[in-house]
Amino acid sequence: MDLYLIHWPVEGKFKEAWRALETIYKEGRVKAIGVSNFHIHHLEELMKDSEVKPMVNQVEYHPRLTQRELQAFCKNQGIQFEAWSPLMQGQLLDNLVLKEIADKYRKSIAQVILRWDLQNGVVTIPKSTKEHRIVENASVFDFEITKEDMERMDGFNQNLRVGPDPDNFDF
Numbered sequence: 001m002d003l004y005l006i007h008w009p010v011e012g013k014f015k016e017a018w019r020a021l022e023t024i025y026k027e028g029r030v031k032a033i034g035v036s037n038f039h040i041h042h043l044e045e046l047m048k049d050s051e052v053k054p055m056v057n058q059v060e061y062h063p064r065l066t067q068r069e070l071q072a073f074c075k076n077q078g079i080q081f082e083a084w085s086p087l088m089q090g091q092l093l094d095n096l097v098l099k100e101i102a103d104k105y106r107k108s109i110a111q112v113i114l115r116w117d118l119q120n121g122v123v124t125i126p127k128s129t130k131e132h133r134i135v136e137n138a139s140v141f142d143f144e145i146t147k148e149d150m151e152r153m154d155g156f157n158q159n160l161r162v163g164p165d166p167d168n169f170d171f
């Protein structure tokens with residue numbers, strides 16, 4: 001297996017779960033291990049007793065939720081930051097400012113958002129049930145967003161989530 005993640009930081013359980021992931025990693029049964037939906041304090045708590053550092057943290061990330069502090073923390077720790085719901089589940093795809101930016105590059109809004117992810121060093125996993133959109137979402141390697149437009153897109157942040165906050169979820 002390429003990558004095995006702990007899905008949510010369930011208090012009282014995630015450290016034990018991490019030990020199991022460390023075991024399968026050390027046995028060579030998985031190429032990389034990581035976490036999902038971990039805030040900085042969850043990562044700090046996990047790393048206090050861990051032998052292997054998480055290699056990935058997969059979290060909600062899109063222009064309305066840029067999680068800068070968490071992103072910087074992951075970068076400093078060598079943890080790859082990965083975006084789930086990078087298109088905000090479709091909620092940004094009729095935004096007029098993003099449309100203006102997208103038109104400038106002759107790309108779709110989805111494509112400029114995914115390119116913004118990559119230029120920010122973020123691994124991104126958009127989902128679509130439609131073949132033409134899967135192809136569209138993968139066609140983001142033939143253009144570059146300028147520094148000014150990157151900053152414009154960074155400025156969209158409103159700390160707005162479409163999914164639950166990892167500090168307050170109920171399973």
Ligand SMILES: NC(=O)c1ccc[n+]([C@@H]2O[C@H](COP(=O)([O-])OP(=O)(O)OC[C@H]3O[C@@H](n4cnc5c(N)ncnc54)[C@H](OP(=O)(O)O)[C@@H]3O)[C@@H](O)[C@H]2O)c1
Binds near residue numbers: 083084089110125126
């Ligand atoms: N780790 C976690 O806790 C967690 C939580 C949530 C999600 N995820 C993962 O993150 C991945 C993506 O998240 P997501 O599906 O919630 O949200 P998303 O990728 O932000 O958005 C998916 C929505 O956008 C539409 N879409 C995709 N590409 C498009 C395009 N080029 N143009 C127009 N519409 C487009 C899709 O519709 P169509 O299908 O009709 O194209 C779908 O409604 C999934 O694999 C999911 O499993 C992980």
